[in-house]
Amino acid sequence: MNATAAPKKRRWEAPYAEAELDAVVRVPGSKSMTARALVLAALASGPSTIRRPLIARDTLLMVEGLRSIGVDVDTADDERWTVAPGAFKGGTEVDCGLAGTVMRFLPPVAALADGPVAFDGDPHARKRPNDGVIKALRDLGVAIEDGGRLALPFTVNAAGRVEGGELAVDASKTSQLVSALLMAAPRFEQGLDLRHVGDRPVPSRPYLDMVVQMLREAGAEVDDSEPNRWRVAPGELQGREWVIEPDLQNAAPFLIAAVAVGGRVTVEGWPTETTQAGDRIRDLLTQLGSRVEWSRGGLTVVGSPRPIPAELDLADASELTPSLAALFGVNRGPFTIRGVAHIRGHETDRISALVTELRKIGADVEEFEDGFRVNKGGATTGTWKTYADHRMAHAGAVAGLVIPRLRLDDVACVSKTWPDFASVWERTIFGRGNAEGAEA
Structure with a gap:
């Protein structure tokens, strides 16, 4: 198959976590x-x-x-x-x-x-x-x-x-x-x-x-x-060697998974200094009541499955919005995300899409121009639409951790930034040893 062609849609039942997590994950490059x-x-x-x-x-x-x-x-x-x-x-x-x-x-x-x-x-x-x-x-x-x-x-x-x-x-x-x-x-x-x-x-x-x-x-x-x-x-730019860091945006759903159901998840090779916006997940998860530490060769989150209600401004880290929204959508609120009006122009209108899907699982959600507020989460199963958007697929995977038999209408859209996401997610949730992604 041509790796640059639009992927053929694939339905997927998101893994339901029957126990706390204990996993080490390797994610591909940024x-x-x-x-x-x-x-x-x-x-x-x-x-x-x-x-x-x-x-x-x-x-x-x-x-x-x-x-x-x-x-x-x-x-x-x-x-x-x-x-x-x-x-x-x-x-x-x-x-x-x-x-x-x-x-x-x-x-x-x-x-x-x-x-x-x-x-x-x-x-x-x-x-x-x-x-x-x-x-x-x-x-x-x-x-x-x-x-x-x-x-x-x-x-x-x-x-x-x-x-x-x-x-x-x-x-x-x-x-x-x-x-x-x-x-x-x-x-x-x-x-x-x-x-x-x-x-x-x-x-x-x-x-x-x-x-x-x-x-x-x-x-x-x-x-x-x-x-x-x-x-x-x-002036001239010089040819040089570029060493690519792990993609912290792609890593975030795995750390958030530990918060959703408890346990420990480590992402290998997390950089101690970086300009990646995804690095903010460390502070956000601490703010939500989980423990974040450097251990097992990377960054480890020891999650609390009952995050502390919060109001977050994600203007500088908006790619984290979908997975965090799913976490909030299955918990008691209130949780608010603001400052992300620009994600309406991403792969889809992410604010509208998230509000729609959260309401389908039974969450009480208010929509704003620049974000939304989850007053109370839900747990209704069904089909989570991904809108050809890899981050919406990540969000559906997070929601599926606590909602049995939640199906994504298309998980193939993750090929945009990580073709192996679904298989690595399954290994992480089902505890089959270390979960390694595509060659990084």
Whole structure:
């Protein structure tokens, strides 16, 4: 099967936990770091290696997108990819699938090609907002044909160069807009002086810390000393070795599982210092009454199955929302999540989808523009819809821990960031020794 193709739907009965957990889990590499490493390697002046990359649909779509514009990416060794940059070529097409990283990170790179580059993706991807990138590139003088949609499909009519200079954007919908522009900025003739001018702050700020740090590691000169302003000087990026950390967003449901039913779950190799937004789960689970400790070669959560009611602002760690929502949806409340209005534009409208599915299991939920409140959880079994969204599948898996015979209408959507999620989840819950994921 083509690993970049949209997966065929697969129904799945989420494992019901009949006892407390005791598991050690290995998760694959960070999608966010792998995607950024691939783009920075493609923009560099020499070859790079990427160790322990994430092998999943999103990252393979990024690989194929880069190959289509002339970058040589060798993925023969699952543990070590090599990237040999070349002149970017036009007259080609990029399949974005459902990957926000591809549809946002590659257009600024494609703007440096010698001809037009067409972008399209899955039907769901055409509903995802991409007005930020399209408007920003137009403001930089890049011609884009989009039929007035400000979304996929569109064509970047590249002319081989981008002037750069000063640019004002509203990045309140997604931090990926800022990341996309910053990574390509060293190749702009004047670099980039980027300002965020939206009424709301840029969400998911740790991702910006990640991209600034990685740019500096590649030799870029980046000044982010002023709030909502990033200045990147023109210059060469250096080829280098990138070592990818475990994906802490993908790890979070496993730690949350220990809270849902009690017991201990360890994620191997959890970094002691990281810019990944998923690292915030440590503090959140402590706040909810569980014990978090470094042991057994990683980060261990000793869970309390009765979390403390809380009101959480997840603006900087919104990917944690679905699994936490499921935890709250099967517990006595009240629990509130706010600050995540931007996740309405993710793979699906996650706020609406979560509220719908939580109500189906019998939870009493109030919906807000930027989040929701669970007044009391439920335990009604049935079918949990995943909306072609890997995080919604994670949420359904968490809910199924305490709701017998809860079925997900599609678990195959997890291929986006972790094709082996379901099998690793089953081994974790059913206690078949250490649970190892896809090659990391």
